[in-house]
Amino acid sequence: MAYNVLPLTKLIEQFERLPGIGRKTAQRLAFYVLSLPKEKAQQFADAIIDAHEKIKRCKTCQNLTDKEFCPVCSDDTRDKETICVVETSQDVIAFERTREYHGQYHVLHGLISPMDGVGPQQLTIKELLSRLTDDHVKEVIMATNPTVEGEATAMYIAKLLRPMGIKVTRLAYGIPVGGNLEYADEVTLYRALEGRSEI
């Protein structure tokens, strides 16, 4: 391409590295950022640096926060007896959106995946175990994704916790609300049947 402006190409490349952003979208975003007033562009750049500098892991649940302890862990009105174990901070946001869960969280920051070279020691399992030494916690809900890695991680952690006398539960499988039976896969449908309850 004859038309090649280095700072612009670099910006396009930066956007292209983001997940789910292809060449065309990256180009559109770069031109948009370029069209912003100078101070708006500065704010964008600052937000990136700021988030990186200020956000760290909560000392208790390992969720991302800009304080020493995250809002959930520092909220004394929340139930201290239940810990919901999730893969990422996004999963915490998803659960909070239900407004129906009032317990604690623990963010693993990954799943056990030997294929990707991720073992249990790369996750925050050690930190989870250290939270269970006092007698507060009665139940640990394994809320990892229903994938091979999610299942394996849930099973691994469940095995560790069972000797400690803590109840370990797993999210229910079934058909999604508003979904269509016709399009449900066999495994999901079987699990929904298996987990049926009286009405």
Place this chain on the structure above:
Amino acid sequence: MAYNVLPLTKLIEQFERLPGIGRKTAQRLAFYVLSLPKEKAQQFADAIIDAHEKIKRCKTCQNLTDKEFCPVCSDDTRDKETICVVETSQDVIAFERTREYHGQYHVLHGLISPMDGVGPQQLTIKELLSRLTDDHVKEVIMATNPTVEGEATAMYIAKLLRPMGIKVTRLAYGIPVGGNLEYADEVTLYRALEGRSEI
């Protein structure tokens, strides 16, 4: 939402302001940027600032460039007799991708649109006229988008140039290559019929 980390929320908001990026995608991008190593995040922020500081308009064609004159204008091997007038720098990239156009460009940085309060004086029409005072230019190709604003702008500029004795042309309308006649709208089909050529 109980879970609200200010620097993270700010970063999500920044992404959400980009065109075509909704709340969910913004969240995904923000978490991705957060997961980058510190120096990668710094590079991203730098690319934004850099592009803003270094990129300006070419003194001749008004295209975006990091030099005084853009690569097209400083290329002596290119035809100086033809100027292709486009709305944006992205359009220049699109034309360069065809590898079939070897003339000059002129970037208007907008289209006449009374509804949006954009008049001819906000575009780079003055700069275009000043390029036509010498005798080099024989033809001006109006290559604005085939929209109401694009047409109006093309007509407006054509009217200004006609008294100067310069040939003003417009891109051909017709069915897109690889397109399907069945799905072509009536106006396009009519224009394709009207513009038919002998084979």
